[in-house]
Amino acid sequence: APGPTRITETRVCITFFFIPILANLVQGLNSSDPAVKERTIAEAEKRLHDQETSREEESKTTVNRTVINTRASDVANAKAVNADGFLAILEKDAKERAKQRKRNEHLANALKEKGNDAFRKGDYVVAIQRYTEGLEKLKDKQELYTNRAQVSTWK
Template sequence: MAGEEQEEDFQRFLRRVDEISKPNLVQGLNSPDPAVKEKIIAETEKRLHDQETSKEEEIKTIVNRTVINTQASVRGVFSLKLKLYADAKERAKQRKRNEHLANALKEKGNDAFRKGDYDIAIQRYTEGLEKLKDKQELYTNRAQVSMWK
């Protein structure tokens, strides 16, 4: 890392030397006219100052980019809560549908049991359990039909 920084400094130095040693600047420094020399020195100092200022602005820009945006995280949490709420709501709807189907299959199983068609009754109770695995009545009814069979 330190080697990279030294290389960057060296490259920056070379760029400055290139700026300073442009033909018109070098020729102006060699001029016998003191006014021309003064003008070239002022121009050179201005260019060096401008380069330093632009480097400082670049550093400020980099620092300003590292500001933490707290609003984004708040939006993210809110968005996550909305998604969880929507998911819970959808799951509740699906459970209601499955509960309705399981009850209908239980009734069909009960009808089949009353008619003495025990295999169909067991099949309907099992289908109801596939829709709603925690409906204990279906387990009980299926077990009772198995005993009658």
């Protein structure tokens, strides 16, 4: 879509270039001298022909740089091998993350129990510390947030 700048450029081009040409053509066609009329018609036809030629040249392909890739199958095979290797690494990483999450979940549960014991004994500062440590191990364990908030109201 043409923007404001493009529209302004078009208006300037029409104002300073085309309007004087059109005015001269109209004046020549309105002349009472048949020779002037003929020259004006010839000039108009020449301008139309030049404009058509210019448009044709703009639309012509000037360079054809078609290149045939003879190694496409090599690249496809390499990508397939890389994809298999990537999937293997991804699977291994997923297993390691699952193990780490289990360990962190176990530690977070142990810290939650220690926090619960401290809360029962009335040691609220230690309870908050244990719940916070548990959250550092497992950030999405809702019970730790809830317990820590409840302890804060008891302080």
